[in-house]
Structure formats: C-alpha cells, structure tokens
Amino acid sequence: MNVSRNYLMSRAFAALFLLLALAGNSPAAMDYDQLFRQSGDLMAQGDLEGALKLLRQVPLPAAGEEAAPFVSSRMQAARIHAAQEAPDKAIAACQEVLKLYPDNSEARNFVAALQAQLKPRWHTILSDIVRFLPALAKGTIMTLLLVFCTILVSPLGGLLLALGRISTLRPISALCWFITWFFRGTPLLLQLFFIYYGLPSLGITLAPLTAAVIGLGLNYSAYLGEIIRGAIQSIDHGQMEAAKAIGMSYGQAMRRVIIPQTYKRLMPPVGNEFIALIKDTALVSTIAMVELMRAADQLFNTYFNITALGLAAAIYLLLTTIFTFIFEKIEYRAGIYEHR
Template identity: 40%
Template sequence: MLDFTLVQKYIPFLIKASWVTLEISILSILIGLILGLVIVLMKISSIKPLSLFADFYIWVLRGTPMLVQLFLVYFGLPQLGIELSPFLASLIALGMNAGAYMAEIFRGGIQSIPKGQMEAALSLGMDYPTIMRRIILPQAFRVSIPGIGNESITLLKDSSLASLVTVSELMMTSQRFASSNYAFIEFYITAAIFYLIMTTLLTFVLRRIESKLAVAD
C-alpha cells in the first residue's frame, strides 16, 4: 500500500531542493539566451569563419545527448586541469546546450521579419548593427517567445540530469529519501508534482510576457 505520510516530514527539504532546480534552470536559460543571440549573429554573419563556427556549434550541441555533454564538462575537463563544482559544471553544460537551441529559435524569428524592412532602413542611411539592434532583433524576439518558452520548460525538466553529478536538486533529493525510506513511488510522484508546479508557473510567466509583447494584427 502507498503511504504518502512518509513524504510529509521531508517536504521542507524537497522545497529547498526545488529552489536549487529553479536556480539552475533560470541561470541556464539566461546563459542560453545570451549565448544563442551571439551564436545566431555569428551564423548570419557575412564573415565565413564565424558562420562556420556557429554551424559547427549548433550541429554538435544539438546532435549529441545532453548527458554526454554534462559528463564531458564535469568528468572530462579535470583531465585538462580544469575542475568545476557540480553546480557550475551543470550550469555550463545546460547553458551551452540551451544556447544551440536558442540560436535556432532566434534564427527563425529573424528570418520571419520581411526583408523589405532591412532594405528600407539601409536606404535611410542606417548601418547594419543599428538596424539589427533597433529594428530586426526586437521584432524577432517577440516572434521567438513561444519557442523560447518551450525550450525553457524543456531545460527545467532536463535540469534533473544534474543529479547524476551529485547536485542536490529536486531529483537527487527525492531519490535519496526514496531509497532510505523504501518509498519510491511516493517520493517520485511527489517530485513529479513539484516539477509540474514549476513548469506550470514558468508557462504562466512566459505567457504573460508573450501577451505583453504581442503586437495587434
């Protein structure tokens, strides 16, 4: 028989672990947004080495499992003399992976902007960086919000992989308590509820942002 009363006294610890999950997720999303913007600008650049590097980066990061990337950062870098804490290694791996997906989301947003706007701005004497900063990117960002939201939710769930490098986030904490109490179903269902609450809240925030930035037809 299932006994969820076993979980009750551990709820404060699960809440604390959920904050760690949120911290990793939010910081990774921010890293992914910044890195994705840099990568997409490199990708659409007329400078060939930059665009080739961006293509290679996206190809590798999207084409390999995030778990492999995480293990390379956490277990591989020490072989090169670079030792990172589990939290920092998870943050770097998740952020780099998100950057590749964000870059493609931004690319789709940029390509959705009519080319006539770029031509009109050039005819008015504006330079390329100014056009991108003041005209193209603001519109592309609005268009990209749904894709950014989906990637953010995916990243929040994928943050559970950090448990494999001993980060005391929600999944690892739930697993530890489940093992010590022999109540795997109860603790894993509770963890799933916590993840569902966090993804629901994130979805709500992103939809509010999308509605604020929406442009009436």
C-alpha cells in the same frame, strides 16, 4: 485493514507457548495453564469467540498477585481482535493492561500500531509529504538556481550563435555552425559527463554547479540559437531595407528594428525550450548535484516510499505550469503592437 491475519495468528501462538513455559514453573498459575491451553486449542479449531471468552475469565490481579497471566490474556485477546479486524476492541483490550501497567511497552506499541491502521490513508500521505518536503524544497531551490542561470546565459549565447550563423563572414558563420552542430548533436548527459568528469584530466576542475551551468548553457544556447536565427530570418526583408534606407547600420537595424520584432515569435518555441530545461536539470543529478530529482531519489531509496517521487512530479508540474503562464503573458505583451 491490511495487517496479515496469518501473521497475527502466528504471533498469538508464539506468545501463548512462551506463557505456558513460564506458567509451568509456577504452582500458583496452574489454573491459568489449563485455561491458556484450552483457549489455544479453541483458536487452533478456529473458534476465536470461544477462545476470547476463556481469556476474559482471567481476572484483574489482586494486590501482590502475579500480573503475567492477566497481561498475557488481554494481549492475547487484543491479537485475536486485531485478527478479526476489530481494532477498536483490540485497543480496548490493550488499554485494560495499560490502566494497570502504563509502562507496558508491548501494549503501548500495539496500540500505536493499531491507531496508525485506524488513520485514513490520506493522513499517512500527508504526514509523508510533511516529512519529505524540506529535502525536496532544498532540491527545488537548486533546480530553480540551475534554471535561472541557464535562462540568463543561453539567450545571450543563442543570440550570438544566431547572429554568427547569418553573418557574411565565413569563418564566423562556420564556427557558429560547428558549435550548434556539436551541442545539438550530442546528448546533454554526455556533455555534462565530459565537462565534469572529463575536463579534470585536462587540468580543469569545475565545481558541480559551474559544470552544470556551462553544460546546460552551451546545450541550450545551441537550441535557442537556431530558434532565434529562424525568428530573425522570418522578419520581412523590407524591415532591414527600411532601416538601412534611413541610414541605420546593420547593428542598429538589428538592435532597434529586427530583433525587437522577433520577441513575439520567439516566445512559443523559447517557452518550450525552457520547460524542457526545467526537466533537463534532472540530468545534472548525475554529476553530484542534489537538485529536485536527486533529492526525490534519495528519499525514495531511504524510505522506499513512492510519495517522494509523486511529490517531485507535482513540484515539476507546478514549475512548468508557472512558466507556461509567464510565457503566455510575455507573448501577449510582446505582440501588443499587432492588436488592432
């Protein structure tokens, strides 16, 4: 029970004074006036049981009789019960009122609030999850879209950068070195800002999704390029010689012999990068895209409810876990020829 006892007490006194003010104008309610005052005194002395006993003496109103004293007494009793952390008794008191006056909104709201308190915590969390899930699912779809676009684009870009870097043509290797240097050496956030907010001043205005895929694609191409280059250069030099010795061109040797052998070696670091990518898509929320992180942030700011953030964390974990398993599977498959 986390309803403040003091708060309920103060509400109880306020209601009592209001009632006394009303009762003062009605000669018929004079008995009750006395009774409420006494019970108020008892409450002030801390004798809640005594106050309850007095309040219970107010009978059901007879036909045509004023209902206010009865309703007030039962609602007051309900507040005292709630303050005593006995919500079941409080609800029972409210229901006495509701039996006679089913439309009494005060009694109804109080019952609803008490019942919400009676529910276990997980129930509240569950209902929050159900409430937040649609918005987060939408965000997740956007996150996945970004991830898949980047996964389509960046290995190709990375391969080109890697081949360019090991090219014997100086201008090409220098250019690829520069691209790698630039996109690895500046924050992704800055690159996204530049592409989305900076390029319009050069007359190029991009949709948020386009800007995001370009930014993520270039950044991840730079990282993957170095990983792919490392993998290519780690393949035994004899493989290239053997390929050349049967008459293959450099391109044929790369395509048929060298690059297929890098797949297994590529999987662990590339898996790492793609897991980082899933989380890096959160940066895209800064350029007006509502992906998972942004969706969670909006829910958090609207409801001030931490469940939204926890749920987002769980979804990120789910996605990265799926990726981990997929990459382990691919790594195994890619290296199957090494198994004896």
